[in-house]
Amino acid sequence: MRVLVTxxxxxxxxxxxxxxxxxNYDVVGVDDLSFGKMSNLTLAQKSKNFQFEKLxxxxxxxxxxxxxxxxxxxxxxSMKKPIGxxxxxxxxxxxxxxxxKEIVDFSNSINSFLIFTSTSxxxxxxxxxxxxxxxxxxxxxxxxxxxxxxxxxxxxxxxxEILQSNLKSCVxxxxxxxxxxxxxxxxxxxxxxxxxxALNNREITIHGDGSQTRSISSAKDISYGxxxxxxxxxxxxNQILNLGTDEQTSVKEVAEYIVKKVxxxxxxxxxxxxxxxxxxxxxxKRFANIEKAKKLLNFKxxxxxxxxxxxxxxxxxxxxxxxxxxxxx
Numbered sequence: 001m002r003v004l005v006t007x008x009x010x011x012x013x014x015x016x017x018x019x020x021x022x023x024n025y026d027v028v029g030v031d032d033l034s035f036g037k038m039s040n041l042t043l044a045q046k047s048k049n050f051q052f053e054k055l056x057x058x059x060x061x062x063x064x065x066x067x068x069x070x071x072x073x074x075x076x077x078s079m080k081k082p083i084g085x086x087x088x089x090x091x092x093x094x095x096x097x098x099x100x101k102e103i104v105d106f107s108n109s110i111n112s113f114l115i116f117t118s119t120s121x122x123x124x125x126x127x128x129x130x131x132x133x134x135x136x137x138x139x140x141x142x143x144x145x146x147x148x149x150x151x152x153x154x155x156x157x158x159x160x161e162i163l164q165s166n167l168k169s170c171v172x173x174x175x176x177x178x179x180x181x182x183x184x185x186x187x188x189x190x191x192x193x194x195x196x197x198a199l200n201n202r203e204i205t206i207h208g209d210g211s212q213t214r215s216i217s218s219a220k221d222i223s224y225g226x227x228x229x230x231x232x233x234x235x236x237x238n239q240i241l242n243l244g245t246d247e248q249t250s251v252k253e254v255a256e257y258i259v260k261k262v263x264x265x266x267x268x269x270x271x272x273x274x275x276x277x278x279x280x281x282x283x284x285k286r287f288a289n290i291e292k293a294k295k296l297l298n299f300k301x302x303x304x305x306x307x308x309x310x311x312x313x314x315x316x317x318x319x320x321x322x323x324x325x326x327x328x329x
Contacts, residue, residue, distance in 0.1 A: 001025040001230065004070040004112070006057045006103065007077030008044075009036025011182050012117070012174065015223035016074060017044045023227060025049065028070070030063070032056045035080060040181045057099040060106045072230055073112045075103045080147065089146035096150035097157070104161050107169070113233050114169040115226065118155050120215075120244065120288065121148035122173065125281060129289040131173070131240040144280040155240070162238050170229060170236040175244025175288040178308060179219040180315035191216055191309060194255050195316050198264035208273040210252025213285045217245035218303040218311075225299045232297055244288025245301045257306065261313060 003020050007013040008029025013036065020027045021044060028051045029041065044050045053063065057077045077099060079092045100116070107114040123129050124136055135152060138145050161167040182192040190206075197204050225243045229236055255268050273282045293299035303311075 001071050002028075002069060003072045003074065003230070004028050004030065005074045005076065006030045006060070006099075007036060007075075008052070009033060009038060009040050010076060011040070011179065011219050012177065012223050012226070013074075013076040014040035014044070014181055015179065015220050016076070016226050017041065017050065019223050019227035020230070021047045021049055023230070025230070027051070028053060030055050030057060030060070031077065035183065037181075037183070058095065058102055060102050063106075069110055070112045072115065072233070073103060073107045074115045074117075074226065075100070076117045078117075079150070089143035092146045093150045093153070096147075097153055100154035100157055104158060104167060104169075108161070108165055108167050111166070113237070114158070114167065115229055116154065116158055116169060116171050117226070118151045118171050118173045118240075119148065120173050120175040120242070120286060121283075122152045122155070123286075124148070125283055125285075129242065129287060131242060131289075131292055138281050139279070142278055142280045144277055159238070168233070168237045170233070170238075171240045172226060172229070173240060173242050174222055175242065175286065176214050176216045177219040177222045177244065178216060178312065180312050181219065182312075189216070190214070190251055191254065191258075192312065192316075194258045195262075195309070195312055198258045198262050198266045199313075199316055201265040204255050204259070204266050204268045206251055206255060206268060206270050207276045208251075208282055209270060210255065210268075211250050211284075212282060213248035213250050213287070214254075215245045215248055215287045216254075216305045216308060217247075217288075217301055218308045221245075221301050221303060225293065225297060228297055228299070235296060239296070241293050241297065242288050242290055243293055243299065244290065245305065246287045246290060247301075247305050248285060248287045249305050254305075254309070258309065258313070261310070262317070 003025045009031040026049045030053045079095045178191045
């Protein structure tokens with residue numbers, strides 16, 4: 001099996017590459033390194049079955065001709081949530097759509113099965129997080145919805161192409177996950193930032209009152225689930241699938257747990273949601289409904305949220321360099 005992974009140097013992408021290599025697949029990884037880190041590919045680069053290409057996914061058609069035959073294309077590369085004026089929300093929509101279009105065209109041209117990673121953000125304030133439910137997204141006057149909209153547009157484009165062309169594809173909505181490979185920025189979620197700041201006795205800032213719940217799983221569990229889709233392509237074509245944990249933890253209790261766990265002197269402070277998000281409707285609870293993934297993929301979560309946090313604390317504590325969190329939200 002020959003596989004292409006875009007966003008291969010990112011959090012999930014790098015773990016996915018490791019899992020695919022464990023399946024003895026030949027893997028070509030593409031990343032422009034705008035978010036990913038080559039250090040995440042240290043293990044993969046030891047394998048003779050892995051090849052790295054530094055390339056913008058919007059230019060995927062320029063991929064070396066000898067690398068243009070793949071059984072499966074995993075598209076994980078993505079512009080993240082707008083970063084405090086550095087990355088404009090319009091660019092998030094523009095680039096994510098163009099990357100998807102190019103990848104769809106590329107997959108069609110070589111008859112590859114496309115696995116596209118979307119986001120749980122598309123659900124908004126859902127009660128059930130069911131793959132078949134109607135999606136409601138807030139007013140376009142708030143640019144924070146741009147990331148979710150870019151993913152939803154990409155999903156729609158893919159399903160249109162399944163109907164209108166020969167594309168075979170599965171859309172995976174990924175819920176929160178993390179590991180020791182996460183970037184220290186808001187785009188990677190609150191857990192790595194909280195751990196970094198706690199270890200350095202720096203202030204931990206929570207947006208809102210911290211009662212909002214999130215589902216945080218191990219990125220390794222997510223990547224393993226993605227890798228297993230390669231063995232279930234026949235039944236997962238034209239399907240949407242959630243991957244994540246159904247365990248919920250509040251942002252506040254995670255911060256308090258980390259501070260206590262590392263005996264930190266960090267002060268936990270709170271910023272009203274409206275000051276941060278304006279009229280954006282904060283998601284008050286989030287959990288992954290994985291009943292479909294359990295049934296079709298035999299998907300399982302192997303680590304609880306706190307086991308993931310403990311593992312990251314151990315890893316961060318053993319680093320030679322001092323970690324400093326960078327806010328980009």
